[in-house]
Structures are given as structure tokens and as C-alpha cells.
Amino acid sequence: MKTKEDTMITSDLLTHPHIKTNLVVSQLVEVILSREEGTLSATGAVSAHTGKYTGRSPDDKYIVHDETSDDVDWGKVNQSIDEATFDHLLEKVTTYLRNKNELFHFRGFAGADENFRLPLQVITEYAWHNLFARQLFITPTEKELAEHQSQFTVISAPTFKADPETDGTNSEVFVFISFKKRIVLIGGTEYAGEIKKSIFSVMNYLLPKSDVLPMHCSANIGHEGDVALFFGLSGTGKTTLSADPNRRLVGDDEHGWSPNGVFNIEGGCYAKCINLSEKKEPQIYNAIRFGSVLENVILDDASRHPDYDDTSLTENTRAAYPLENMENIVKPSVAGHPNTIIFLTADASGTLPPISRLSKEQAMYHFLSGYTSKLAGTERGVTQPQATFSSCFGSPFLPLAPSTYAEMLGEKVDQHDANVFLVNTGWTGGSYGTGERISLAYTRAMVRAALEGELNTVETVQDSIFGLNIPTHIAGVPDDILVPMNTWSDQEAYKQEAKALAMKFHDNFSKFQHASEAIRQAGPIYTGNE
CATH class of the missing domain: 3.90.228.20 (Phosphoenolpyruvate Carboxykinase; domain 3)
Structure with a gap:
């Protein structure tokens, strides 16, 4: 259901004279290269750098405290801000983006099970962030796109820096979630993972209300139809261990467990690249090809081949690619009970x-x-x-x-x-x-x-x-x-x-x-x- 605030966003941002909606991968790659936002690697993946922020900024994440969010577990993880602070910054960011030459707009879904999926839209300042969203979320069919009604909006403005003294933030970076207005507002950071994880936070709030357990885990299926879940934080091996040539991949990071079974929340993978090699992890290595996004991965100057051992920018080097780039996948990304x-x-x-x-x-x-x-x-x-x-x-x-x-x-x-x-x-x-x-x-x-x-x-x-x-x-x-x-x-x-x-x-x-x-x-x- 569209809210008044959603209508405001539509009028102020989606009517931007040069907003580009649901560009296909090749179009986005062309725009990224023309805008010099990234470099085309020898594998066909786009390589982009995120500046000084190469990981999430948990101290800069807030949830709007209003009558809708009374059941939030407030504390160090779920910091609260008031509606006035959120509205103030939303207006500033909207005005800022409205004055940009171009904006990029993706409409899709979170949740492979149609009974529990969330229609969403992502409005980005950078074309490469839009490509990232397209690869990580679920891209609609033409029919689904024609009928698509977004129920949550992500706005990403990486070059907008907040002023803590006047904007009520902890730093120049901010990740705000309003469950009442169904908006995620991100600024001050070029790290694309904030887009993905903010929607995961949203699903962690919404899904339990439908008797679905949201899980930070990967999932795969064996030859006998047996389902396995791999829980773990970043760097523990979820993506690596679920990418098993003898089992079919459901997803590598985020899932829901409903009364019907397990389903992937995403449409792609966000793999750590540190020390990645074809010998040790062939499925992931070969999945990073045209349309994929390399984040903070150094390319060889002469060959443009990714150097996955180079951690000069960060150890948190990443690759975002669609599930379809993997050889053994379950499609659609749903499975039985674990x-x-x-x-x-x-x-x-x-x-x-x-x-x-x-x-x-x-x-x-x-x-x-x-x-x-x-x-x-x-x-x-x-x-x-x-x-x-x-x-x-x-x-x-x-x-x-x-x-x-x-x-x-x-x-x-x-x-x-x-x-x-x-x-x-x-x-x-x-x-x-x-x-x-x-x-x-x-x-x-x-x-x-x-x-x-x-x-x-x-x-x-x-x-x-x-x-x-x-x-x-x-x-x-x-x-x-x-x-x-x-x-x-x-x-x-x-x-x-x-x-x-x-x-x-x-x-x-x-x-x-x-x-x-x-x-x-x-x-x-x-x-x-x-």
C-alpha cells in the first residue's frame, strides 16, 4: 500500500527528469564506465572502490522511534532517533539528489517465496550501487514489474555528508530506517553493503509477524532433497561452505524459514574475496564475470585481472553477483525444512x-x-x-x-x-x-x-x-x-x-x-x- 510519504518520494525523486528505472545489466555497465564510477576488469566484472568506508558503520545506524516501532529492542544495536530528525534529513537528502544530473532506480523484491516477499525500490546516486542492488535483490519479470507496488524504499546518497551538529547523527555517515514511513535513508558512505543489510534488518522486523523466522545463514540441498543451513557472521564461511559442487545452492546469506520451508531473501551473492582462488573455491571464482560488482578489489594495471590477495584497501574485499552465475542452484530459491x-x-x-x-x-x-x-x-x-x-x-x-x-x-x-x-x-x-x-x-x-x-x-x-x-x-x-x-x-x-x-x-x-x-x-x- 502506498503511503503519503511514498507519494512524496515519487513526486520529488521518481519524477527527476533523468532518472533511469530498471536498466538492464549491460546498460548499467555502460553508464558506470561512462561516469567513471568503476573499471571493467578482465573477467567482465565492474571494479569499484568505496573510499574510506570499506565496511558497515554500525554506530551510524538508527531506527526511527514512533508508534509503529514500539516493539523494537532498543539499545546499542538498535539506536533510536525521533521522527523530526529523520524528516529533516530526508528532506535535505531529497533536495540534494533532486539537483543531481542523473538518478538510478531499481524495482524488485526481497524474498523468493511469493507468499512472504517484500516489493521494494532502491533509488541511488551511483549507477554501480544500482547494479549492486539489481544483482543482490530479486529482479522482477516484465509482468511482475508492470504490477509492482513498492512497499519499502531505499534511498542511497553516498556523497551527501551529514553534519552531526545540525543533523543529529553520530558522524557524516547515516543509515536510518523508518518502519512507519517504510523508508531506508543512507548517506555519507559508498559501501554498498549498507543497502543489502538495511533491507535484511527490515525483513528481520517484518517476517516474524508472519510466523517466518528470518535467518543470517546460507542454505543448500543435497541429492536426496536434504536441506542444510549454515549460520554465521561475516568471514566465517557461509558463502564458501554452501557453494558445494555436490549440492545445489539456495542462497548464501539471508533466508526465511516459514511453515512451508526455507526461502532465500535475496537474488544474488555477496562473497568475500580475500585470497580467493579458482583451485580452492571454483564456483565463486567462476561466478565473478560480466555484470558482477567487485568492491575494493585491486586490478593488475596491465592485465586488469583481479588480485584477490591484495588487501591494500581492505581485507573486506567483496564480489556481488546473481545466483544465476552459480552452476548448481535451486530455482526458484525455495526448499523444504532443514x-x-x-x-x-x-x-x-x-x-x-x-x-x-x-x-x-x-x-x-x-x-x-x-x-x-x-x-x-x-x-x-x-x-x-x-x-x-x-x-x-x-x-x-x-x-x-x-x-x-x-x-x-x-x-x-x-x-x-x-x-x-x-x-x-x-x-x-x-x-x-x-x-x-x-x-x-x-x-x-x-x-x-x-x-x-x-x-x-x-x-x-x-x-x-x-x-x-x-x-x-x-x-x-x-x-x-x-x-x-x-x-x-x-x-x-x-x-x-x-x-x-x-x-x-x-x-x-x-x-x-x-x-x-x-x-x-x-x-x-x-x-x-x-
Whole structure:
């Protein structure tokens, strides 16, 4: 349903004399090159740089506090602003964009299941941002475009810098969401990921109201129709592990779990490119071709081939490409209910087991905890891995209380009898700087065993500090790798590091006062008392 505010946007921005709506990929590429917004790489992908902001700006994200958003879980993640501040900045940005020579407009959807999809529109100052939106969201057919009625609008004005003193922002960057007016307002940053993640936040607010669990996870399907979910924050391996040549991809980052099954929220993939190689990740490597967007990837001056090992701009190098660029995909991007759920963590302490089988209570504990090490480049100011706890493996994108999503997950896991595993894709043999990243080949072998049911009955040993149940043998993986302490040359140093991490778990979980005693007891065994 169109609101009065939507009509205002239509009159002020969509009637711009040189606004270009739903240009096809080749047209957008032509415009990007003519405007010198990016460079054409040897693969055919457009390469663009985002300036000083090479990751999300969580401290600059706000939700408008009004009668519509009373159920938002306000706090450090969901910062509030008032309607007057939002309206003031919306008017300034609208006037600013109205004076631009060109604007770009995409109309499409979030949500592959037609029963739960969100019709949206994205208005951008940059053509390459519009190409990004086209590749990441779901592009409508001609018939769908003719009948399209946007229910949410994203406005992106990267060259508009806010003035904190007069605009009520934290910095020159701002990401505002108004659920009442159904508008996302972005400015001051050229990082395109803000467009994608803001709509994910919107879906995390809207979908639970329709009995759909929104999830920060990837999903794929096996030959027998078995469905797997991979939860995890940026850099933990969702995209890499779900891109399996032996399984069909549903999506790499954002999904909904409805009474009918799982569906992709997006129409494309947003893959990290650091150290990307054709040998290790052939599906992703070969998917980056014409129409794709490379973000902060350095090109060789002579050949224009991407240098995925060059992190001189950021470690958070990215590629955006449509699902159709992948060989094994599910189309449309919908699937049945999950058989296996995998929680991914990139533990920089090097003390968590590379794979553990979780009980139902442990699954709830680790879902609420959402532990990982925040990797360099994913957010402003992060240059070294930092231990972090992100509820439901997606706290920055959850407008509602974490318990809302956790309770929904618990009910669905119970209802569909899904097996849950915790997989550490981080460090082994020592912490970051001393140890090394766990071999991707080993991680793939462990995940394969979990997906094929080999770990459901295998013998396990309980970790004495974390209480996790570790398989004693997995084909293709050295037995010593499975027990972290065995990979450390100094086992006393391992124990101290592991105990320190266990206490971080306990400290973090103390905020979940309403969790049952059974879930509380499912955390690390070590509590600080020798």
C-alpha cells in the first residue's frame, strides 16, 4: 500500500527528469564506465572502490522511534532517533539528489517465496550501487514489474555528508530506517553493503509477524532433497561452505524459514574475496564475470585481472553477483525444512573444536551466544580479529529481542527434528598470530560428514572446558585436529586461553535472564572455579 510519504518520494525523486528505472545489466555497465564510477576488469566484472568506508558503520545506524516501532529492542544495536530528525534529513537528502544530473532506480523484491516477499525500490546516486542492488535483490519479470507496488524504499546518497551538529547523527555517515514511513535513508558512505543489510534488518522486523523466522545463514540441498543451513557472521564461511559442487545452492546469506520451508531473501551473492582462488573455491571464482560488482578489489594495471590477495584497501574485499552465475542452484530459491543446521564460528583463540555435535539445549545456548571473532575489515575500525558475541549470529540486523528469534528456532528444530553442529573455521595450533587457519579441505570433510548423517551416531568425547561433544574420528581429517589441545605445542597455554574464552561465554550469557536453567547449564563447563 502506498503511503503519503511514498507519494512524496515519487513526486520529488521518481519524477527527476533523468532518472533511469530498471536498466538492464549491460546498460548499467555502460553508464558506470561512462561516469567513471568503476573499471571493467578482465573477467567482465565492474571494479569499484568505496573510499574510506570499506565496511558497515554500525554506530551510524538508527531506527526511527514512533508508534509503529514500539516493539523494537532498543539499545546499542538498535539506536533510536525521533521522527523530526529523520524528516529533516530526508528532506535535505531529497533536495540534494533532486539537483543531481542523473538518478538510478531499481524495482524488485526481497524474498523468493511469493507468499512472504517484500516489493521494494532502491533509488541511488551511483549507477554501480544500482547494479549492486539489481544483482543482490530479486529482479522482477516484465509482468511482475508492470504490477509492482513498492512497499519499502531505499534511498542511497553516498556523497551527501551529514553534519552531526545540525543533523543529529553520530558522524557524516547515516543509515536510518523508518518502519512507519517504510523508508531506508543512507548517506555519507559508498559501501554498498549498507543497502543489502538495511533491507535484511527490515525483513528481520517484518517476517516474524508472519510466523517466518528470518535467518543470517546460507542454505543448500543435497541429492536426496536434504536441506542444510549454515549460520554465521561475516568471514566465517557461509558463502564458501554452501557453494558445494555436490549440492545445489539456495542462497548464501539471508533466508526465511516459514511453515512451508526455507526461502532465500535475496537474488544474488555477496562473497568475500580475500585470497580467493579458482583451485580452492571454483564456483565463486567462476561466478565473478560480466555484470558482477567487485568492491575494493585491486586490478593488475596491465592485465586488469583481479588480485584477490591484495588487501591494500581492505581485507573486506567483496564480489556481488546473481545466483544465476552459480552452476548448481535451486530455482526458484525455495526448499523444504532443514535436516541439518550448522553454526559457524571463526575462533581466533584457537581453542574451540573444529566440529561439535550439539544437544538441543546447547544449540539454543550457542544460537543466543552467536560467538565468533570479528574479522578485519568487516566493520570500521576492525583491523585485528576481535572476540564478539552476536545473538542469533546476526545481532546487528535484529530489530526485535534475540529471544524472539531463538524461541522460533527452537520450536522449528523440535518440530522438524534437525541435527545441529558447531563448526569452527578459525584457528588451530595456537591463537591468531601463532596458530594457523583450519584447512578448508578439513572443514569441508567435517561438514560433509555432518550433512550425510555420519556424525549422528559416531563416538564422541566431551571437551573438559567447553562441554562440547567432539567426534573422535572423521574420514579425511587427522584425529589430532579434532581435539584443539592436541594441536598446541604448549598445552598449559591452551588451557589458559580456553578458560579465558569460557568466561567470556558466561559473562555474555548473563544478559539472558529469561533463559531456562537447562539452557544456561548447556554452556562451558568451566565457570572460573578450579
